[in-house]
Amino acid sequence: xxxxLGLIIGVNSYQDATFRPxxxxxxxxxxxxxxxxxxxxxxxxxxDVQVLLGTEATRExxxxxxxxxxxxxxxxxxxxxxxxxxxAFVDQISGDGYLACSNTYYQQSGSGIHVFSLVGQVMxxxxxAQILCxxxxxxxxxxxxxxxGTPFDYKPLLGPIVQSGLQQIQGRLLxxxxxxxxxxxxxxxxxxxxxxxxLIMGVGGPAVDPATGQVTLQGLHTxxxxxxxDQHRPQVFGREPRPLVLVGEMPSFGTGALHSESAMAQLSPxxxxxxxxxxxxxxxxxxxxxxxPTPDQNLLMQCQQMLSQARQLVQMQSFQQAYQLTETIxxxxxxxxxxxxxxxxxxxxxxxxQEALDVVKRVVDLDPNNALGWSMxxxxxxxxxxxxxxxxxxxxxxxxxxxxxxTVSLKEMIREKLAEAQLDTGKRSRLRSPExxxxxNAPSFALAAGxxxxxxxxxxxxxxLPLLVPSAKVISILLESLALAVLVVNGWRGSYLYGVKxxxxxxxxxxxxxxLFGGLILSLYKTTPFSDFLVRHLSxxxxxxxxxxxxxxxxxAAAALPLLSALIGLIAGIIARxxxx
Numbered sequence: 014x015x016x017x018l019g020l021i022i023g024v025n026s027y028q029d030a031t032f033r034p035x036x037x038x039x040x041x042x043x044x045x046x047x048x049x050x051x052x053x054x055x056x057x058x059x060x061d062v063q064v065l066l067g068t069e070a071t072r073e074x075x076x077x078x079x080x081x082x083x084x085x086x087x088x089x090x091x092x093x094x095x096x097x098x099x100x101a102f103v104d105q106i107s108g109d110g111y112l113a114c115s116n117t118y119y120q121q122s123g124s125g126i127h128v129f130s131l132v133g134q135v136m137x138x139x140x141x142a143q144i145l146c147x148x149x150x151x152x153x154x155x156x157x158x159x160x161x162g163t164p165f166d167y168k169p170l171l172g173p174i175v176q177s178g179l180q181q182i183q184g185r186l187l188x189x190x191x192x193x194x195x196x197x198x199x200x201x202x203x204x205x206x207x208x209x210x211x212l213i214m215g216v217g218g219p220a221v222d223p224a225t226g227q228v229t230l231q232g233l234h235t236x237x238x239x240x241x242x243d244q245h246r247p248q249v250f251g252r253e254p255r256p257l258v259l260v261g262e263m264p265s266f267g268t269g270a271l272h273s274e275s276a277m278a279q280l281s282p283x284x285x286x287x288x289x290x291x292x293x294x295x296x297x298x299x300x301x302x303x304x305x306p307t308p309d310q311n312l313l314m315q316c317q318q319m320l321s322q323a324r325q326l327v328q329m330q331s332f333q334q335a336y337q338l339t340e341t342i343x344x345x346x347x348x349x350x351x352x353x354x355x356x357x358x359x360x361x362x363x364x365x366x367q368e369a370l371d372v373v374k375r376v377v378d379l380d381p382n383n384a385l386g387w388s389m390x391x392x393x394x395x396x397x398x399x400x401x402x403x404x405x406x407x408x409x410x411x412x413x414x415x416x417x418x419x420t421v422s423l424k425e426m427i428r429e430k431l432a433e434a435q436l437d438t439g440k441r442s443r444l445r446s447p448e449x450x451x452x453x454n455a456p457s458f459a460l461a462a463g464x465x466x467x468x469x470x471x472x473x474x475x476x477x478l479p480l481l482v483p484s485a486k487v488i489s490i491l492l493e494s495l496a497l498a499v500l501v502v503n504g505w506r507g508s509y510l511y512g513v514k515x516x517x518x519x520x521x522x523x524x525x526x527x528x529l530f531g532g533l534i535l536s537l538y539k540t541t542p543f544s545d546f547l548v549r550h551l552s553x554x555x556x557x558x559x560x561x562x563x564x565x566x567x568x569x570a571a572a573a574l575p576l577l578s579a580l581i582g583l584i585a586g587i588i589a590r591x592x593x594x
Contacts, residue, residue, distance in 0.1 A: 040205060072124055098150070190247045319341060464499065
């Protein structure tokens with residue numbers, strides 16, 4: 014039984030600004046490919062469907078893949094479907110039709126796919142049982158407009174000889190729809206082009222043969238012709254009396270004549286009927302089916318084919334299979350940048366950010382001007398919290414491709430995250446929570462105890478200073494006050510930040526100070542009742558207070574106030590930690 018082989022091409026944007034960007038070409042191509050390989054859709058083998066989108070869809074690669082698909086892979090029982098969504102135009106000088114790839118220039122028609130070569134040198138020469146080429150194109154060019162018989166006529170693109178040749182051979186169809194023209198804009202429904210939206214609607218049910226479960230082109234055409242307007246209604250060129258089965262059991266074509274030699278000759282470049290056509294331009298020497306690709310070109314084509322399959326697997330969320338296929342690609346060609354990018358995307362999708370970042374670093378090492386690589390690096394760095402490095406990477410990406418809206422949005426996100434991180438760092442530097450303070454290690458503990466001891470000694474020394482210098486009472490009071498303040502602050506801070514362990518230091522020194530206070534009272538004033546002592550000394554003026562009196566008062570304060578401060582700090586710290594939790 015034969016196989017179904019597909020090549021799906023979609024191009025929205027072009028290097029030549031003459032071609033204004035399209036809205037739905039790439040979306041339509043992606044949707045068709047997904048439907049073909051989906052188990053509830055066409056159920057085609059994913060390995061037999063290749064996809065070229067956007068900048069990858071160059072003329073050189075598209076031509077090589079078409080030639081390889083039709084002339085090398087396709088067998089006598091196989092169906093080949095080629096879908097092209099993009100611009101098509103008629104050359105102003107030769108009158109030949111061309112399909113515009115991403116690197117095609119309107120004034121250099123040879124940089125596009127030559128429709129005559131596509132039909133005459135590939136489709137007509139292929140062994141495939143059936144070839145369906147769907148042209149979903151924006152019609153472009155003044156010559157096309159002058160030659161059209163109806164507002165959306167496709168005949169100017171093909172020319173009379175190609176049309177006549179297609180009628181002489183069965184199994185070769187061009188299925189053409191007008192995506193838009195210079196007189197009519199591109200139309201869409203549900204984020205798809207109108208033609209593709211109706212096509213997928215049809216194959217999803219209405220175009221299915223209830224007796225066989227098959228979807229044939231003939232049945233689909235009937236459905237589309239009834240539901241599409243004049244702009245999008247398909248035009249068929251070619252002859253195929255047999256069913257062209259897109260879904261369901263493939264028919265057997267036997268050994269009979271798919272086409273005869275004489276029929277093929279109608280589209281052969283050497284046929285006398287084509288003798289009057291102008292020869293291919295020099296830039297067309299690599300046209301479809303011409304010459305043998307070099308080993309490097311073969312390697313590139315193999316990698317591109319496997320890459321297309323891997324991307325389809327990613328779209329179907331089959332990340333493991335896609336990753337294995339990507340690894341196979343990189344074993345064949347370790348420096349294949351597109352393969353490395355896809356590998357990085359897969360790793361990022363499954364949350365392996367560091368592994369993905371290592372792959373992306375390899376990409377930018379190989380191709381420092383790869384804007385996508387730098388953008389991916391920025392996203393991965395942001396995901397791992399490396400916001401300054403992410404900002405550098407996103408700036409590098411925008412310096413290469415400043416018009417990428419996704420990268421611009423990524424930069425805004427990174428800027429916001431970087432600002433949040435800087436604000437959080439500033440808050441933590443001004444007031445660090447108990448959990449974020451340094452651990453209460455031995456050096457820190459010893460320092461706190463040393464400060465308590467020095468402050469206690471300084472206070473006692475301040476009390477005895479007037480004995481040595483009678484006129485230094487003011488200095489004495491200042492020294493004692495400073496020492497008392499250090500004891501109070503150190504007790505509060507240690508208990509608040511470090512808890513009970515530091516509170517115990519303050520408790521020990523308070524008990525020590527209280528002992529000194531009590532001992533002083535007992536030893537110096539044991540012969541005098543304490544009440545008389547208070548009345549006699551505390552009622553005195555400041556100038557008549559003795560150093561011993563000042564020392565006694567200071568020791569009482571140094572015993573009580575730091576302990577009270579430490580107790581308040583301990584309670585406050587406990588409350589703060591509870592709130593954070």
